Amino acid sequence: xxxxxxxxxxxxxxxxxxxxxxxxxxxxxxxxxLEQAIxxxxxxxxxxxxxxxxxxxxxxxxxxxxxxxLRHWQGFERIAVVSDVAWLRTAxxxxxxxxxxxxxLFPAAGEEQARLWLGESLGSIHLEASDGVLQVRLIGxxxxxxxxxxxAEIASLFSGPTPLKLLVDLRxxxxxxxxxxxxxxxxxxxxxxxxxRRVAVVGNQEWQHLAQRLLSRFIGAExxxxxxxxxxxxxxxxxxx
Numbered sequence: 001x002x003x004x005x006x007x008x009x010x011x012x013x014x015x016x017x018x019x020x021x022x023x024x025x026x027x028x029x030x031x032x033x034l035e036q037a038i039x040x041x042x043x044x045x046x047x048x049x050x051x052x053x054x055x056x057x058x059x060x061x062x063x064x065x066x067x068x069x070l071r072h073w074q075g076f077e078r079i080a081v082v083s084d085v086a087w088l089r090t091a092x093x094x095x096x097x098x099x100x101x102x103x104x105l106f107p108a109a110g111e112e113q114a115r116l117w118l119g120e121s122l123g124s125i126h127l128e129a130s131d132g133v134l135q136v137r138l139i140g141x142x143x144x145x146x147x148x149x150x151x152a153e154i155a156s157l158f159s160g161p162t163p164l165k166l167l168v169d170l171r172x173x174x175x176x177x178x179x180x181x182x183x184x185x186x187x188x189x190x191x192x193x194x195x196x197r198r199v200a201v202v203g204n205q206e207w208q209h210l211a212q213r214l215l216s217r218f219i220g221a222e223x224x225x226x227x228x229x230x231x232x233x234x235x236x237x238x239x240x241x
Contacts, residue, residue, distance in 0.1 A: 001017070001018055001019050001021070001025060002015050002016070002017050002021060002025040002026070002029040002030050003015065003016045003029070004016075004029065004033055005047060005049065008047065008115070008118075009118075009119060010041070011037070011040075011041040011043075011044050011045060012044065012045040012046070012047065012118055012119075013033055013034060013037045013044055013045075013046050013047070014046070014047040014048075014049070015029070015030055015033075015046075015047070015048055015049070016049045016051065017048065017049070017050050017051065017054055018050070018051035018052075018053050018054050019053055019054065019055055020055040020056060020057070020058060021054075021056070021057045021058070022057075022058050023058065034046075034075075038075040042075070042148075043075055043076065043077040043144055043145065043148075044075060044076060044077060045076070045077050045078045045079070045080075045118045046076060046078075046079045046080070047079075047080045047082065047111075047114055047115065047118060048079065048080070048081050048082065048083075049082040049083065049108075049111060049114075050081070050082070050083035050085055050088055051083075051108075052084060052085065052108065054083070054085055054088065076099075076100070076101045077101055077143055077144055077145060078101055078102050078104075078117075078118055078122075078143065079099070079101060079102070079103045079104070080103075080104050080106060080114035080115075080117055080118050081103060081104070081105050081106065082106045082107070082108060082110060082111050082114050083105075083106075083107075083108060084107055084108040089105055092105055093105065101143070101144075102122075102141075102143070104117055121140070122140050122141040122142070122143055123138070123139055123140030123141045123142040123143065123146055123173075123174070124139050124140060124142075124146055125137070125138060125139075125142065125146050125147070125149075125150050126139065127150065127153060127154070127157065129157055129164075131239070132162065132164060132165055133164070133165045133166075133167060133238055133239060134157055134164045134165070134166050134167070135166075135167045135169065136166060136167070136168045136169065137169040137172070138168070138169070138170055138172075138173040139172045139173065140172065140173070140174055141174045141175060141176065142173075142175075142176050143176075154192070158192040158195040159195075160195075163194075163195050163196055163197035163221075164195060164196055164197070165196075165197060165198040165199070165200075165238050165239075166196055166198070166199045166200070166238070167200045167202070167234060167235065167238045168199065168200065168201045168202065169202050169203075169231070170201065170202060170203035170204075170205070170208045171202060171203060171204055171228045171231075173203070173208075194219075194220075196219055196221045197221050197222070198221055198222045198223070198238060199212075199215065199216070199219070199221055199222070199223035199224075200223070200224055200226060200234040200235075200237055200238040201215075201223065201224070201225045201226070201234075202225075202226045202227075202228060202230075202231050202234045203225065203226075203227075203228060204227065204228040208225070209225045212224075212225040213225075224237060
């Protein structure tokens with residue numbers, strides 16, 4: 001049986017699953033609620049609470065689950081799974097890394113923590129343009145909504161006739177929240193790569209240095225990596241003619 005969980009913020013859906021799940025549970029409860037939410041918000045957050053008596057899915061429900069996942073693969077921004085069912089927790093850990101969004105496990109007593117996690121902001125993008133230099137600060141863990149919130153502004157900044165110089169500050173950047181966010185980032189780079197003539201990357205992780213090297217080959221612009229302690233040197237270099 002599947003029941004909806006009420007009282008969640010806009011753009012967040014919740015379901016409580018217990019006993020054995022049948023195909024009609026999906027067709028009558030879960031599918032309509034998910035498709036309505038995704039139609040309204042494009043990407044949604046979900047909380048799935050599996051009670052102690054959860055027994056799994058019958059064949060029809062398992063097939064519906066597969067089709068639903070494929071159809072809305074890019075529709076989820078974050079998923080919280082709340083349960084103490086041991087075999088389910090093991091399965092979620094195994095498939096979580098393959099999901100395009102973050103999947104976080106919580107114990108049965110942690111439903112409130114799951115709600116808080118779904119509501120908190122994981123990361124943000126800060127932009128500041130001046131004298132032909134665009135400073136980009138990536139903070140925290142970025143998810144697709146962070147790119148969507150800045151999409152119009154980024155397009156406007158890169159639409160000018162003169163290629164920009166970029167100062168990319170990664171000192172507070174923790175990476176991408178999932179494959180969907182990484183995909184948005186790569187699409188953004190590909191779309192605007194010809195509007196950049198010089199890039200300075202400031203960071204404190206080895207993978208960030210590697211990313212700068214790969215970026216320089218992809219966009220064809222002059223680029224340099226600066227350690228976090230040398231942020232001022234990066235500013236001097238990026239502003240140089």
